[in-house]
Structure formats: C-alpha cells, structure tokens
Amino acid sequence: MERPNNSPIYVVAICGSLRSGSSTHAALQIALSGAKDAGAEVELLQLGAYDLVFQGSVANEADYPAGVFKLREKVKRADGILLGSPEYHGSFSGVLKSALDLMGFDEFENKVVGLIGVSGGRMGAANALSMLRTVGTALHAWVVPKDASIPNSSNAFDAEGNLHDAELTARLKAVGQQVTEFAALRNSA
Numbered sequence: 001m002e003r004p005n006n007s008p009i010y011v012v013a014i015c016g017s018l019r020s021g022s023s024t025h026a027a028l029q030i031a032l033s034g035a036k037d038a039g040a041e042v043e044l045l046q047l048g049a050y051d052l053v054f055q056g057s058v059a060n061e062a063d064y065p066a067g068v069f070k071l072r073e074k075v076k077r078a079d080g081i082l083l084g085s086p087e088y089h090g091s092f093s094g095v096l097k098s099a100l101d102l103m104g105f106d107e108f109e110n111k112v113v114g115l116i117g118v119s120g121g122r123m124g125a126a127n128a129l130s131m132l133r134t135v136g137t138a139l140h141a142w143v144v145p146k147d148a149s150i151p152n153s154s155n156a157f158d159a160e161g162n163l164h165d166a167e168l169t170a171r172l173k174a175v176g177q178q179v180t181e182f183a184a185l186r187n188s189a
C-alpha cells in the first residue's frame, strides 16, 4: 500500500494507557502487525513519551512542551490512525482524551481511523469504542466500521503479548489492515 509519491502508507497507533505491561499496548501491536502485513509503515505512539500537558493549561500555545508539537507532527503525517483505549468507568481513558484535545482537524480531518478497546470485565470495551467513534466523527475522520474489543484483559494475553484467542487476533489485525487499505484508497482518490 503506497502514497501517491510511492512511499508506504504511514499508520500510527495512539495508546490510551500509560501502564507498564498495558494490554491496550499489546492489542495495538497486534493491530499494527495487520497494518504492516498490508504494506504500511507503522509506529506505536506512547503518550508518556511526549511530555503532554492539559489543553489550556499553558496560556500561550507556543509555550507548550516540544512533545506536544512532536506528537501533532507524527499524527499529522499519518495516513491512518489507530486509537486504543482501556474501558475506564464506562468510557475511554482520560489520558487519550487529553491527548486528543491537544489535536484537532489538522491532525484528523479526512484521516482513516480504526478503534481498539480493552476491558478488565467480560462485557468488553463497547462504551469506549462507541465514544471514540463519536469523537472521530467530531474530528471529521473516517472511522472504519471494523473495530475490536478485548474482554477479560488480565487473562487474554500470554507473557509475550500474544492473545490466547485466535479469532480476536485476526479481528485486531483486520482493523489494522482495513485502516491501511482505506487510507490507500483515500490517497489515490
């Protein structure tokens, strides 16, 4: 999958958990492997690495930490974006929302977005996914129909970050693949 200038489609994943050993991180790695198999250049963005602040907490935007601009630049350059979040209190994580609130149309408008949710409980991350879909629409992104939800996160992965469930693995990869394919289609339009 290529851009019009023959460089590969670039897909970033933004991880909405800062926790070491995060299952959202593991799920995004699997989804990114699906994007890579479809020909994308991929990168997982760990929000803890960007020295982020809350939107509006610094009076002048120009005084935001350099990490804010670095994150914006990477997301702006991306053709496709995976958003991954744990289900937190029936929604997606505040960490992810804070990061999204530092960005906007410049980074998301007309981009292809795929959603991945992880939950500790057996009901899955349906609320996180549904709310992220709403946010994607507000940002004028094209959120692909296929998303993936991993329930029972503490028992779902082995020590290497592989899922025990082969169907869920395929579903995660399919989200990454769909984002890559639709980003390529959009770029060629």
Ligand SMILES: Cc1cc2nc3c(=O)[nH]c(=O)nc-3n(C[C@H](O)[C@H](O)[C@H](O)COP(=O)(O)O)c2cc1C
Pocket (backbone or CB within 6 Å): 017, 018, 019, 021, 022, 023, 024, 025, 085, 086, 087, 088, 089, 090, 091, 118, 119, 120, 121, 122, 123, 124, 153, 154
């Ligand atoms: C503040 C907080 C709220 C949570 N709320 C829910 C919830 O509403 N439903 C649920 O199934 N799990 C909930 N969990 C469990 C997380 O979804 C689960 O631990 C998940 O694996 C965390 O993602 P991570 O492994 O990527 O850090 C919550 C955990 C925390 C810390």
